[in-house]
Amino acid sequence: MSLEPAFSMPAAPPPTAPAPAGPPAVEVTGVDYAFKSNRAGRKVLRDIDLALAPGDFVVLTGPSGSGKTTLLSLIGALRAVQEGSIRLDGAELKGLGQSKMERMRRTIGFIFQDHNLFESLTAIETLRLAMRLLPERYKRRDFRERPLALLEELGLSEFADTKPAKLSTGQKQRIAIARALINHPRLILADEPTAALDSEMGGQVIAMLRRRAVEEKTAILMVTHDPRLFRSADRVVKMVDGQIVSEG
């Protein structure tokens, strides 16, 4: 088996000077988590510590059932923190109510395994809908120009007015990724985002995420089983049985 990756992967940039001042994009300390439905109270996360500086591209890996997705959903303010602390740009998630969690989520870009696009909306409409989350940020003409620019960046210009039914799985997934990027989130959370893509397409997507991290100081936390993607990360964090076992 070749040791070379099947597609060229941008390597992580050389280590830079000490992290800049200011709060980390993500700061997880002493997090435990048990699903309420588990009678025995088995903890699926135990004493998790993890920090991402702005611009960090971190890959989270580990065997199935080790708790990667659960950790992602806690950081994404999709589940309430039980034990320990999670801060995003210094703001504590623990103890937040429903609507504050919603507001927190608006500054996070989520990339799920499935694209979950509305069949009734064209690509550009999907992106405009996402922009509605932060209406105060945009001028009227942004709603026209921004989605087009982003679609171009993702090689999807020709599909701006196309509905999902006429797109391939990979194209749909890239539109879902565009939806996660359109509001320039400070943090991107992705769970196996390339699972539905062929390796070339996957490589392009990762390259684009990488570029976001570098150019816009977006912190990226991506779950993947694919070792070929490790190279492009600043760090690879490995979880086993609810604990972080190695980082580097």
Add this chain to the structure above:
Amino acid sequence: MAIRHLVAGLGGRILTHNRRRFAAAAAGMAVAVVIMFVEAGFFFGVLDSQANLATLVRGDIVAMHANQTNLNKWQELDPIRLNQIAALPGVEVVSRIYKGNVGLAQQAGQASRRIVVYAFPPDHAPLAIGDLKQVATTMKLARTVLFDRRSRDIYGEITPGREILLDRQPFRVAGEVSIGPNVISDGAVVMSEGNWLALQPNADPILGVIRLSDGAPLEETRRAIEALAPGEITALTPESLRDREFLFTIRAAPIGIIFGIGLLAGLVIGLITCYQILYNEIADQQAQYATLKAMGFTRGFLARIILQQALLLSLVGFALALGMSYVAYEVIQDLTALIMRHTWWRTGAIGILTVVMSILAGLLAMRRVAQADPAELF
């Protein structure tokens, strides 16, 4: 602007995406709303038909015996009272209206059918039942009647020029009028007071239709009429006579309950249909709604999308149903001879019920959206 349209219309986009499915959904809603229209149409059709005479009156006040609690009760009035009324200040004309019930047969030896007779002095024209002059001139001939062309079909072919028998006496049909039957009577003929008294020499009028001279005080005169013989005469304006008739009909027969239940059935069917449509649509796109939640869209935003769909569905369904109800009313009127008609406020009330129903269905369907858990998306 386009953006606001897109998002204002997001619910609409989602709902109408699958055209065929949307058409089926709208048709389903329309059926429920048509049921409401038909039930309400029957209800008001019975009320309108029972109170029909009150709406035909050409006068300011109607006087009748105090015992005559409704227009389908037969209680004759002492003609002296009508003369007394005529003598009151402000009263210009008092027209006597007689009402009777005779057997109508096409020819001797044939079975007869009961029919209502209205009689009055020809020149007074106390009822708006056709061209006044023509009605007056044709009525004046001896042994003639005018046939109500809206009578039910049971009397056979009765057209102007024909000879018929009323209580075995020959009469000629000299023309037609338009009155309309109700639940109790199947049809009517109209004749002059003279012709009626020739047939029923002892008949007394049952109504006095009173016209006031210009500027005469209505309420004061009405009270003066009742004061002529307290406890014996009731005097009402045609409008309050109609309202009294509505109330009487509602109290006398369980039509409110019967058609109310029918209306409710339409409402419930509509509610369930609307809920089903929204529920299925949401269930099909559970992950999409969950994604909107994950992205940080508020519950209110999602509620708006669902309510937009509910509203659109109800409006399209209502519009279809309104069109269908015109056809349905026509058919029912032909079959039953009941007065089936749309009025602004009846149509409006059904429209409001439809919208309320759809909003309720939307709120119920929201529970399905509430179940969409964004934490399960990863």
